[in-house]
Amino acid sequence: MTGGIKVPNSKSFDVVVRERRSVRRFLSRPVPDGLLRTVVEQAQLAPSNCNTQPWQVHIASGAVRDRLSQALLAADEAGENSRDFSFSTADYPAVPHQRAKDQGAEYYKAIGVAREATEDRLIATKRNLDFFGAPHVAFLFMPSVGDNVRVAGDIGMYGQTFLLSLVANGLGGIPQTMLGFYADTIRSVLGVDESLKLLFGISFGFVDESAAESRYRIGKEPIENSVTFHG
Ligand SMILES: Cc1cc2nc3c(=O)[nH]c(=O)nc-3n(C[C@H](O)[C@H](O)[C@H](O)COP(=O)(O)O)c2cc1C
Numbered sequence: 001m002t003g004g005i006k007v008p009n010s011k012s013f014d015v016v017v018r019e020r021r022s023v024r025r026f027l028s029r030p031v032p033d034g035l036l037r038t039v040v041e042q043a044q045l046a047p048s049n050c051n052t053q054p055w056q057v058h059i060a061s062g063a064v065r066d067r068l069s070q071a072l073l074a075a076d077e078a079g080e081n082s083r084d085f086s087f088s089t090a091d092y093p094a095v096p097h098q099r100a101k102d103q104g105a106e107y108y109k110a111i112g113v114a115r116e117a118t119e120d121r122l123i124a125t126k127r128n129l130d131f132f133g134a135p136h137v138a139f140l141f142m143p144s145v146g147d148n149v150r151v152a153g154d155i156g157m158y159g160q161t162f163l164l165s166l167v168a169n170g171l172g173g174i175p176q177t178m179l180g181f182y183a184d185t186i187r188s189v190l191g192v193d194e195s196l197k198l199l200f201g202i203s204f205g206f207v208d209e210s211a212a213e214s215r216y217r218i219g220k221e222p223i224e225n226s227v228t229f230h231g
Contacts, residue, residue: 009168009169020166020167023172023207024132024174024213025214026133027206031136035169035170043165049153054154058190062135067189069130073126081181082185084197085148087177125178131176131201136203137203142196148197159202163202173204176200183197186198
């Protein structure tokens with residue numbers, strides 16, 4: 001509170017950016033409408049190529065969210081796969097490919113799932129399709145434009161602004177490419193036109209801080225491995 005006026009989010013940028021991490025265990029308590037509105041209003045301020053703001057965001061909550069999760073699990077069970085964009089970590093150069101492998105290994109270790117426990121790993125992966133228990137999920141759709149790279153970059157800008165806003169407002173979230181593997185199912189349940197392509201979803205809500213999934217933190221490379229200063 002400042003002079004009796006409620007400041008919607010008063011955490012410093014440094015705190016917000018350090019607190020943010022991908023959350024994989026949420027409380028079922030829904031986010032109040034006013035807070036949800038603050039998050040989407042802040043995310044809307046994201047930059048985009050020539051201010052094109054190409055994102056079309058669909059947010060599912062309550063009964064729609066539940067119906068969607070059931071449809072995703074059924075599609076997965078039926079072996080249906082309808083991704084708008086390809087994704088395989090095997091396509092990455094050796095170093096980021098290795099980081100992806102390390103991330104999986106570290107996560108499973110943190111939640112107590114052994115390397116050889118194939119069934120348990122499958123269950124942990126399928127939790128993506130129940131939005132990790134989150135009461136809300138936002139789907140980031142985009143129009144298809146040329147080779148899509150610039151538009152996808154804009155969607156990424158929106159996604160990170162959304163994620164940081166969640167943290168600033170006492171919430172948490174996780175971006176999920178895996179939801180994009182079921183684009184037809186999601187378009188069908190939400191009534192989204194097929195001209196809109198699904199890049200990824202963001203499950204979000206209040207974080208279950210007591211869970212092993214929430215205590216897990218992944219490390220980042222030293223800046224020397226990513227940044228070159230010239231001049
Ligand atoms: C665009 C994008 C898509 C992602 N998709 C998934 C996903 O489908 N499932 C998942 O568990 N994590 C997913 N993640 C989370 C990453 O694994 C996570 O960001 C990474 O391990 C770094 O951890 P941090 O977000 O806690 O810093 C995704 C992250 C991004 C940026």
